[in-house]
Amino acid sequence: MTTNTLVPVLAALGDETRWSILVALGESDASASALAGMLPITRQAIAKHLAVLQAVGLVASARRGRELRYRVLGSQLSETARKLEQIGADWDRRLVAIKRIAEEL
Amino acid sequence: MTTNTLVPVLAALGDETRWSILVALGESDASASALAGMLPITRQAIAKHLAVLQAVGLVASARRGRELRYRVLGSQLSETARKLEQIGADWDRRLVAIKRIAEEL
DNA sequence: GATTACTGCAACTCTAGGGTTGCAGTAATC
DNA sequence: GATTACTGCAACCCTAGAGTTGCAGTAATC
Numbered sequence: 001m002t003t004n005t006l007v008p009v010l011a012a013l014g015d016e017t018r019w020s021i022l023v024a025l026g027e028s029d030a031s032a033s034a035l036a037g038m039l040p041i042t043r044q045a046i047a048k049h050l051a052v053l054q055a056v057g058l059v060a061s062a063r064r065g066r067e068l069r070y071r072v073l074g075s076q077l078s079e080t081a082r083k084l085e086q087i088g089a090d091w092d093r094r095l096v097a098i099k100r101i102a103e104e105l
Numbered sequence: 106m107t108t109n110t111l112v113p114v115l116a117a118l119g120d121e122t123r124w125s126i127l128v129a130l131g132e133s134d135a136s137a138s139a140l141a142g143m144l145p146i147t148r149q150a151i152a153k154h155l156a157v158l159q160a161v162g163l164v165a166s167a168r169r170g171r172e173l174r175y176r177v178l179g180s181q182l183s184e185t186a187r188k189l190e191q192i193g194a195d196w197d198r199r200l201v202a203i204k205r206i207a208e209e210l
Numbered sequence: 211g212a213t214t215a216c217t218g219c220a221a222c223t224c225t226a227g228g229g230t231t232g233c234a235g236t237a238a239t240c
Numbered sequence: 241g242a243t244t245a246c247t248g249c250a251a252c253c254c255t256a257g258a259g260t261t262g263c264a265g266t267a268a269t270c
Contacts, residue, residue: 011119013189016112017258026196033216045259047217052257066216066267074200077193081186084118088182091131095179122228138246150229152247157227171237171246 009056009080017041018049022072025059031067114161114185122146123154127177130164136172 036043053059057076061068141148158164162181166173
């Protein structure tokens with residue numbers, strides 16, 4: 001559903017450890033325990049990060065037997081990118097307008 | 106120069122107060138003191154946020170008489186957006202490939 | 211049914227950083 | 241030259257959250 005509040009998504013993305021998790025999931029779906037075997041932190045810490053990522057729609061989970069497998073959602077990243085692109089373009093547009101006015105003086 | 110380490114930029118963008126500042130600067134350049142008149146926090150707090158934003162290339166400053174005027178840099182936002190777009194696309198590509206394999210079974 | 215992986219919850223530590231106050235420095239204005 | 245805005249620095253408070261340990265719950269496997 002990509003529920004977007006923008007800033008929370010960016011806050012979630014502003015953490016190196018969470019990127020380690022996202023990169024790992026980007027290569028292959030995995031459970032919290034499996035991720036704990038790859039990263040230098042505990043499973044519980046990873047579980048918390050996964051909860052954050054899931055809350056902002058960057059990750060989704062599904063039961064697979066007795067384990068909870070997580071997968072990464074590229075759509076949320078794309079949507080966030082589009083919004084940033086939009087805002088940046090707006091700013092540049094204003095600056096260009098100012099420049100034009102300055103040159104006419 | 107848009108020096109990009111990506112995660113620090115996203116961390117800088119993951120704060121509501123800093124967005125208030127960016128939005129204000131998006132409408133018009135301003136000094137820290139001027140911003141303090143618009144937002145419900147002190148000038149010093151704003152100065153810290155501006156330092157963070159400047160460190161990651163989202164904002165630039167220039168002396169204008171006795172005040173330091175800040176302006177927003179859309180280019181950094183656009184560049185960040187492009188990187189996110191790229192990564193999201195990569196993830197989706199892998200997921201599409203997996204789906205294809207699954208359907209062939 | 212006992213054992214073996216998983217997940218889930220709770221309490222706790224510790225640091226980063228968002229915010230504050232207070233004061234010193236410096237450039238315009240009168 | 242005195243006053244009046246600005247910026248800059250330092251010390252401090254306080255909370256959010258990243259990480260930990262420990263244990264209970266639950267679903268496979270033997």
